[in-house]
Amino acid sequence: MKDIDRRLFMKLAGAAGCALVLRPDLSFAGEIDNISIAWMTDPVTWDPNQRLSPDPQSILKTVFDQPLDQTPDLTLVPSVVTEWKLADDGLSLHVKLRDDVKFSDGTRLTAEDFAYTYHQRFVKGDQVDLVVGFGVVSDIEVISPTEAVMRFSKPFPTAAQWLAFSASYIVSKAYAEKVGIQGMQTNPMGSGPYMLKEYKRDSRIVLTRRDDYWGEKPSIKQLTFEIIPDPTARLAALESGTVDIAMELSIRDVKRLQKSGNFNAIANPIARIIYVTIRADGTFADRNIRLAAAHAVDKKLLSKAFFGGEAATIDFPTVPGMPGSPKNSSFAYDPAKSKELLAASGYSTDKPVTLSMATTNGQFPGDYDMARAIVTMWEKVGIKANLTVITEAQWYELNASGKLPDASLFVWENGTGDPELFTGHMFNEEMPFATYRTPEVTARVKPLFSEPNYEKRIKGYEELNAYLIDEGAIIPLVQAIQTIGYRKGLTLTPWANGWIRPFAIKSA
């Protein structure tokens, strides 16, 4: 027995030794010394409330805590805030905070920090994108260090969802007042599971795990983000062993990695949609033309051509499974019907209707080519679109000045898990994102922004989505996918909002 034990021990010791020689960054008990991730962009600012853009959120989330968290399918779960209750009139939100959360400087996170983040920063005049969601906060009453009440100038039924969304991270009031906004931009100090160890702008971010973190401890001791904007270079970094995980690879490379046997690769459907947004005036004032344009687009072909068939096609401005999507309803690809509709308005392939279309080029993979494919599909039924290339920033500017082309290919992200940030924001004429503005749509969408009853609100969005598609007010195309390549020996759970969570990365 003793012999067998000794042999077994020697084998295990040998195996462990070999493992350490082969992968010196692997520790015992599932702990990983370092994981390097090839990431697309630098966070630009370390002030976590400053930017809504999706790419930096995974990085910011490692250093800062959000009041509420989400499961991989975007269901809200407690985090620093353990309990929350929206008032029946939607005009206030009562929150209770944990009492054991500490910032990395050792100070305790309290309701004062919560009030500073979600109200006092706006009053002070800090230019933060957090105000986009929480601009309606009129006051935050701090009842105790672990209890507060947010009050709103108008009903804010999605307040809890916004607490777990982009830019919503609790900052330390004392630290913010000490270092100012410039200090926060360069030297982050949060209550999240990691602390910044090394930061080389546009190049590398090294984070070390906080062993005194209140929440689930990630198995990765050190997390390194290598900022590599070019997808080919990200793939090269993965294949050369420079990084363990590479984000946003081309679908072709994902399929190649899957076949290679040396790497894992996944195409993760995320809460982001690609669609054609249209104006209600000009050429598209004619409902026949709107519907003809929508029926003429072969979405399955687009998915096959640009996402290797991995992207789900969508008929409504939302992703499959998210509340607010009409049930048992669809919109058909039917070029013959497009021709009929155009004929009813006096157009044909010989006498096409002319319109303008805008697209970005490089905002998301394949955007320009996808727009060109749509133009070709339209041409076959009798719609002649003149395509122009703009940047995302120009899109907002053109829309604000009423100069946006009749149609534009666009991408929209909604990590809240609520339809308000999809249909609500896309069609509320008060938002800078709305392009299809009619009194009918406004009458349907605005009440939903102040409807405190969740079921009624979701039902309202289902009806609104069905109405919009019936009117041809938008042409939803596909649900976007996030691609991730990673080395064998790791397991990774993707999130539907596209965020990468360190505690969801483990050694297999």
Added chain:
Amino acid sequence: MIKALLRIVARRLFAIVPVFAVVTVLVFAALRILPVDPAQMSLPPSATIEQVEAKREEMGLNKPIWQQYALWARRAVAGDLGESAQYRMPTAKVVLERLPATIELAMCALVFAVVVGVAGGILLFTVRGTALESLGMALTSVVMALPDFLLALLFILVFGVMLPLFPVNGRLDPGLEVPSHTGFLLLDSLLTGDVSIVASAISHIALPVMALGLAFSPTIVRVLHSSLINTYQQSYIRQARLRGLSDREILFGQALKNAILPVVILVGTQFGGLFGGTLLVEMIFSFPGLGNLMVKAMQTADLSVIMAIALIYCAVTLLFNSLADAAAYLLNPKLRTA
């Protein structure tokens, strides 16, 4: 002679000023024509019309364009290049933080291009009339046809993945820290005296330098090659031969001194192109310099940053043109007597 040289340099530098001023006007006007509102860009997406209007007023955007330019020029002369819409911090700080990395990359690439180009030119000349010369010329044609970003991708594939000899991103290995004295990483690495840090810095910059430099060196090879052929037809070369000088003495002691002149002019006038090449090469190699910043600024329509970087690229081009003129003056006695 030194006095005359200094006079030439001063005159050339002085001549840059009006050219640079005209370029600032053109770039400023071009950026104002874009359908992008700098006021809107510098505020959160939810900013109200009143807030945008107030910002427009503060930025002077409601004034006529010539007044806007005058305001920008006055502030720029005082070192204020505006605020980056993307970073929400002073543009000058954002740009100056990255400038040393790009200068370092461009200068290393220039040295690499000149060394490879001059060596290649001499080599091709020494094998003139043989099949090797034709082969060399064909090779330079192939390399000239490849843009620097394609070379960058090829190098990543060959030297980063297939033969993993060089790192493909960043400027240093993780965990290495270099105190900044000069702002130039290679120099600062040398100052540490730590061989591993120097090796890391060199290995990181190697591929971007090769990609940028190799795209430029074939032109140098060809110019020097043909310049040497022309020079060898001159009578003083024949006289040198009659004096009994060896081939080596004629090439390095007599011919090269004159044949190099077109190369110097070429380097000076074409350096702007090499510097501009950093735009894509930096992005591909994740090199945190101006090129990388410019690509991001263009994607986000960060106008003040685009303006600042465009002017830096312009200033560098003009400066190198002037330096090339001065160098030509120094090397060519005919210019000195003219």
